Amino acid sequence: MTQIKNIGLYTSGGDAPGMNAAIRAVVRSALYYDIEVTGILRGYEGMVRNDMFKMNRKSVSNIVQRGGTILKTARCDAFRTPEGRKLAYDNLKKNNIDALVAIGGDGTFTGAKIFGHEYDIPIVGLPGTIDNDLMGTDFTIGYDTAINTVVNAVDKIRDTAESHDRLFIVEVMGRDSGLIALRTGIAAGAEAILIPENKNGMAGLLDRLENGRKDKTSRIVIAAEGDDAGGAFEIGRIVTERFPHYDTRVSILGHIQRGGKPTCMDRVLASRVGVAAVEALRDGHRNEMIGVIHNEISYTPFEHAIKHDHEISNNFLKIVEILSL
Incomplete structure (x- = not known):
């Protein structure tokens, strides 16, 4: 002792x-x-x-x-x-x-x-x-508080997304890690999730928008701030340029993810x-x-x-793909 x-x-x-x-x-x-x-x-x-x-x-x-x-x-x-x-x-x-x-x-x-x-x-x-x-x-x-804060915020964003038939790109924290985006995207029923660990996220999103269901009243995309496309505004720009018929909006949650009880x-x-x-x-x-x-x-x-490269489970990404149909 x-x-x-x-x-x-x-x-x-x-x-x-x-x-x-x-x-x-x-x-x-x-x-x-x-x-x-x-x-x-x-x-x-x-x-x-x-x-x-x-x-x-x-x-x-x-x-x-x-x-x-x-x-x-x-x-x-x-x-x-x-x-x-x-x-x-x-x-x-x-x-x-x-x-x-x-x-x-x-x-x-x-x-x-x-x-x-x-x-x-x-x-x-x-x-x-x-x-x-x-x-x-x-x-x-x-971590648990932060992801619950994100889910609560995205639930509110979905209300207005459905009211106006909009596509929302929601940026969450995660410059080097997509763990916040990954879990909250599944919990919030996101159309797609873009994270630093997956270099094909943007291509997957564009394919989903091109070939997915056309009758959805709202679409939510969750992007970690360190995603492969360069941030939520860049994602929004690319989507708008490729699919001008979507009413696309960007929402950056920022530091509300750090606060709260x-x-x-x-x-x-x-x-x-x-x-x-x-x-x-x-x-x-x-x-x-x-x-x-x-x-x-x-x-x-x-x-x-100290931070290492985390391997993101392909099962999580597969869940997003399956449940976004």
Whole structure:
């Protein structure tokens, strides 16, 4: 059992619904084990600027249901330099912090991996990103809330699409990963889904519009922002040019996908991995992400958790093709 006395806790990168539930779980489980918690504001920027404060039970009261992150988040160019990381480490020592819990995604864990190798401080991470693009966990904190937000929005868009016999191109987040688009497209009954992992998405959409049913009163196309065609407006331009008889509209959902109250699934996931993070530090784990695979807590080294090319199941794409008839 490793003697941890003071955990530094921070969120970094893009915010995700459920981060506050994870913060709450880390703080309360640490206090349960008689470990102090120091909150670090704005992630790595707070480390470099020594922007830290002691946390207690009251610090995390009434936040489990709130979106965003009470610890704030920011990018930090200084931390990318050896001098910045040295300053961050010195500030951690000034605050008697002897372990870290990082909540974030690919960029957060990249920084944690480098920092953990340079300095002798145990770090574990919690997967907080709406993109669900980390290895070592079935789902990331925020993903379930984000896809439910998208489905609710698309359901509303379909109402007006049917009223006016329109074709809507709906762009969702996912610069490098199409997992949001893939699941929400199936759930919303999309005509087609365009994602970065499938380089034939645009050709498939044009073929569907050319040879598919002509009696549909509305058509919804879901496109990840990193799709192969160059974005929703470019897709709309191509479709309009090729099929001028369609009344085509573009809707970009944007940052509404990051906000809102976390779903029950995200709150439970955040709570589970938050408690597991504290227990992992006590058991001597370091430089690992805490996730859940097949409903069991898992531990994945940062270098393996950081974004890899995900293979999109052809079964999902086949489902879209079958159900769009």
